Amino acid sequence: MEAIQYAHPAIECLDRDGILAIQERKLKALGERLQGHPEWVRHFQKADMSPRDLGNLDALSSVPTLDKADLRALYPFPMLTAELAQVRRFVATSGTSGMPVMFGLTDRDLSQLLPHQMSRILRAAGIVAGDRVYQGYGYGLWFGGLGMDIGLAACGAVNFPIGPGRGDLVVKWLSDHAYTACTVSPLWLMTLVNLAKSQNIDPRKAWKLRVGVFGGQSISAAFRDQLEAEMPPGFMAQNNYGTTEAGGPVVAQSCPYSHDVDEMHLINEDTIITEVVDPATMKRVGPGEVGEIVVTTLDRDASPVIRWRTRDLVKLSAKPYDCPCGRAGLPKIGRIIGRNDDMLKVRGVIVFPTQIEDIIAETEGAVKEAWQIYIDSEHQILEEITVAVERRGGASSIQEKQDVQQRLAHALHSRLGIRVTVECHDEGSLPRYEGKAVRVHRRGAKPEK
Numbered sequence: 284m285e286a287i288q289y290a291h292p293a294i295e296c297l298d299r300d301g302i303l304a305i306q307e308r309k310l311k312a313l314g315e316r317l318q319g320h321p322e323w324v325r326h327f328q329k330a331d332m333s334p335r336d337l338g339n340l341d342a343l344s345s346v347p348t349l350d351k352a353d354l355r356a357l358y359p360f361p362m363l364t365a366e367l368a369q370v371r372r373f374v375a376t377s378g379t380s381g382m383p384v385m386f387g388l389t390d391r392d393l394s395q396l397l398p399h400q401m402s403r404i405l406r407a408a409g410i411v412a413g414d415r416v417y418q419g420y421g422y423g424l425w426f427g428g429l430g431m432d433i434g435l436a437a438c439g440a441v442n443f444p445i446g447p448g449r450g451d452l453v454v455k456w457l458s459d460h461a462y463t464a465c466t467v468s469p470l471w472l473m474t475l476v477n478l479a480k481s482q483n484i485d486p487r488k489a490w491k492l493r494v495g496v497f498g499g500q501s502i503s504a505a506f507r508d509q510l511e512a513e514m515p516p517g518f519m520a521q522n523n524y525g526t527t528e529a530g531g532p533v534v535a536q537s538c539p540y541s542h543d544v545d546e547m548h549l550i551n552e553d554t555i556i557t558e559v560v561d562p563a564t565m566k567r568v569g570p571g572e573v574g575e576i577v578v579t580t581l582d583r584d585a586s587p588v589i590r591w592r593t594r595d596l597v598k599l600s601a602k603p604y605d606c607p608c609g610r611a612g613l614p615k616i617g618r619i620i621g622r623n624d625d626m627l628k629v630r631g632v633i634v635f636p637t638q639i640e641d642i643i644a645e646t647e648g649a650v651k652e653a654w655q656i657y658i659d660s661e662h663q664i665l666e667e668i669t670v671a672v673e674r675r676g677g678a679s680s681i682q683e684k685q686d687v688q689q690r691l692a693h694a695l696h697s698r699l700g701i702r703v704t705v706e707c708h709d710e711g712s713l714p715r716y717e718g719k720a721v722r723v724h725r726r727g728a729k730p731e732k
């Protein structure tokens with residue numbers, strides 16, 4: 284394995300107590316700062332607290348959590364802790380479930396905090412100075428492209444900020460520009476692989492990619508292995524996790540060691556406190572247990588969050604500390620299992636779309652990157668879902684599609700314990716997503732709510 288790269292070895296190699304000491308000091312300072320902002324004072328009052336009560340880490344668990352409803356109620360610029368004139372730029376949530384929520388970034392956020400956090404993310408993934416990087420995250424109000432631009436500059440990498448889409452051009456440039464790294468949706472990269480192959484280009488020989496930083500969508504280990512097999516030898520697919528509310532793609536990142544066990548470090552714990560909690564009790568879960576990620580930002584200037592409920596569920600590593608990479612005090616989590624609100628309860632059985640994705644990825648003949656779940660019947664309880672997939676290999680015969688359909692239906696039944704209807708289509712029939720995929724659709728069912 285190549286030598287481990289650190290952005291800030293003095294912090295990244297601290298033991299857990301060293302990290303906790305930084306968190307406690309910064310939390311106290313944050314409390315003092317929020318005391319001067321009436322929206323925050325009112326928020327703390329919900330638990331009969333004041334921001335100044337944030338004197339130690341234990342106090343944090345008594346602070347009210349924050350969610351979308353809290354922020355939407357303070358439209359249009361919720362809970363800003365900087366004068367609007369000091370905000371240099373806004374970013375926003377996607378707004379797929381309502382009005383986008385605006386988060387501000389000051390000069391300090393842009394020129395100090397983000398380079399600090401993002402350089403650490405990209406170094407951990409293995410990006411080095413001089414890497415030629417195909418940057419495929421989106422721009423505009425979305426945080427992804429902005430965060431990557433800042434991080435790549437801080438790492439001394441050469442950025443090609445193409446953003447999402449433009450498949451034919453990217454396939455050509457992957458060869459001609461000889462990109463060595465990419466920051467992009469893994470599903471989109473797989474689409475590009477197939478596009479290249481359809482043009483008789485073999486990515487394993489024609490491309491120079493060495494590392495991919497994959498966010499926006501957590502991918503299964505099976506999908507990752509398949510993607511790596513399509514890439515030049517030695518290529519590593521490194522998972523990334525973040526959210527706009529937490530301050531960008533800055534929360535978690537796999538390293539060359541945690542990659543092998545499909546885990547990521549909570550790598551910016553000196554600037555972000557991440558709790559993994561039982562969503563019912565809001566108490567922290569233990570190693571190996573599943574919980575919701577709840578985020579507190581310690582250094583954000585304009586738009587801090589305290590105990591932001593991400594709704595993302597994740598398994599805390601069974602062995603969170605002492606990764607061989609040397610980041611002893613930065614705990615590890617598994618990939619994102621799903622969102623609280625993505626959870627489907629089919630005839631009483633809890634199912635996450637990511638579980639279905641894993642099974643599709645392991646099903647012979649099925650296209651891994653294009654699939655959908657249709658909710659067909661939903662009365663008091665969710666009764667019927669249909670999983671739609673494609674058979675790899677262009678137009679297929681009815682028999683060929685039936686074979687995939689039967690294999691998948693059998694695997695879904697044996698792994699999930701429920702019978703679901705499976706549809707198999709020709710390759711290319713289902714939608715492709717350049718960013719975050721929308722997997723669950725309601726058809727002929729009662730509308731939501």
Ligand SMILES: [Zn+2]
Nearest residue numbers: 538541606608
């Ligand atoms: Zn590690």
